[in-house]
Amino acid sequence: MDITDWNNDEIMRLVMAKGRVTQKVLLDALKVHGGKEIPQSTFSCKIRRNGLKLAEFQQICKILGYSVNINRIEK
Numbered sequence: 001m002d003i004t005d006w007n008n009d010e011i012m013r014l015v016m017a018k019g020r021v022t023q024k025v026l027l028d029a030l031k032v033h034g035g036k037e038i039p040q041s042t043f044s045c046k047i048r049r050n051g052l053k054l055a056e057f058q059q060i061c062k063i064l065g066y067s068v069n070i071n072r073i074e075k
Contacts, residue, residue, distance in 0.1 A: 008047045008050045008051070009048060011057070012047050015061065015064060015066065023040055023044065026060065027043055029063045030059065030060070030063065033059070
C-alpha cells in the first residue's frame with residue numbers, strides 16, 4: 001500500500017483500524033512500552049496538525065505489530 005501522500009490522520013486511522021485499537025488503548029500501550037504518558041487531547045492535536053514524529057510512528061507500529069518499509073520507485 002502506498003501511503004506516500006497521506007497525512008498523519010489518514011495513516012493513524014488506517015493503523016488503528018487494522019490493529020483494532022482505539023486512541024485510548026494505543027496511548028495506554030505507549031505508556032507501558034515507552035514510559036511516556038501522552039494525554040489523548042495532545043495526541044489528537046499532534047495527528048490533526050501532522051505533528052507526529054517518525055520515532056513516535058515507529059513505536060506505534062512496533063506496538064501494533066507492523067513494520068515500516070521504504071521502497072525505491074523505479075522510473
